Amino acid sequence: MSITVLLADDHAMFRSGLRAVLDTQPDLTCVAEAADGAAAVDQARRHAPDVAVLDVRMPRMDGLAATAAIVANDHTKVLILTTYDLDEYVYRALRAGASGFLLKSLPPEEMISAIRVAARGDALIDPSVTRRLATRFTDSIRPTDATHPRLTTREHEVLLLLAEALSNAEIAARLTIGEETVKTHVSRVLAKLSLRDRVHAVVYAYCHGLVP
Numbered sequence: 514m515s516i517t518v519l520l521a522d523d524h525a526m527f528r529s530g531l532r533a534v535l536d537t538q539p540d541l542t543c544v545a546e547a548a549d550g551a552a553a554v555d556q557a558r559r560h561a562p563d564v565a566v567l568d569v570r571m572p573r574m575d576g577l578a579a580t581a582a583i584v585a586n587d588h589t590k591v592l593i594l595t596t597y598d599l600d601e602y603v604y605r606a607l608r609a610g611a612s613g614f615l616l617k618s619l620p621p622e623e624m625i626s627a628i629r630v631a632a633r634g635d636a637l638i639d640p641s642v643t644r645r646l647a648t649r650f651t652d653s654i655r656p657t658d659a660t661h662p663r664l665t666t667r668e669h670e671v672l673l674l675l676a677e678a679l680s681n682a683e684i685a686a687r688l689t690i691g692e693e694t695v696k697t698h699v700s701r702v703l704a705k706l707s708l709r710d711r712v713h714a715v716v717y718a719y720c721h722g723l724v725p
Contacts, residue, residue, distance in 0.1 A: 515542045516632045519560065521553035521579065522568040522594070527617070531566070534621045541628060550574025557583045563632045569595040569606070577609045584610035590631040607712055633680070634711065664705060671698040675711055676718035 518541055522528045528546050535541045544560045547553035551573040557565055565583050567576035574582075580591045592613045593606040603614045612631045615624065664672065667688075674684045681699065685692040699711065708714050717723075 515540055516564060516628065517542050517544045517560065517562040518628060519543075519545045519547065519553065519556055519562040519565040519589075521547040521550065521556075521565065521571065521576070523548050523571045524568075527568075531624070534625065535628075538625055541625065548572075550576060550579035553579045554582045557589055558586070561586065561588055563588075564590050564592060564628050566592045566594060566628065569593050577605050580606065580609040580611050590634070592627060592631050607716075610709070612710065612712065630680070664702065668698050668702050668705070671695065672702050672714060672718055673723060675699065675702070675714045676723060678715060 518535060520528050520531055520535075520543055522531075525548070528548075532543045532546065535543050544562050545556040547556050549572045550567070553565065553567055553571070553576075554574065565580075567579055567583075569576040571579070576593055576595075580593065583589050583591055590612040591610065592615055593611045594615050594617050596617050606614045612634075613627055615627055619627070670688060671684060674687060679687065681692050681695045685695045688695070699714075702708070702714060703710065706714070706717060708717055
């Protein structure tokens with residue numbers, strides 16, 4: 514099955530180059546492009562792509578505001594691109610609902626891999642970045658008693674493996690269970706802890722001392 518992608522960047526040359534890279538991959542299809550954040554939101558609503566790759570700095574609406582609008586449809590995953598490795602950008606991107614934060618200097622093969630990772634719903638966050646940002650997320654993701662039922666032993670194991678940024682396939686191999694079973698456990702962990710996505714599950718584990 515092809516992964517549909519939206520590219521949004523105000524530099525036409527960069528968009529063209531990235532699209533050319535995507536066109537070499539049989540499982541990736543660029544369905545739309547946009548030169549600013551507002552156009553990106555419009556194109557995302559029109560095409561409902563699996564992944565939207567957004568520049569953080571764009572005219573009319575920046576990538577962070579566009580991210581919040583795009584993820585509201587609960588289908589499209591967003592990757593934020595920037596030339597700046599700043600914690601503030603990472604923090605704001607994740608708070609807006611992005612599935613990952615990437616530097617434009619990444620090699621093409623890593624960019625392609627990141628799109629595939631985002632499409633399958635896995636986290637794209639480096640453990641070192643997670644540790645730096647964990648304290649900033651604490652207040653926003655700490656559940657109340659009413660939304661914090663006890664996890665089962667297996668769900669706790671899955672949460673710890675999520676904190677290692679493992680994919681569903683890797684978790685399945687580690688626990689010697691089926692990948693569909695892992696997906697079920699992940700969904701239950703997110704629901705029980707009132708977490709939005711896998712990225713928040715990773716940060717939750719750090720915030721609550723489950724991972725050193």
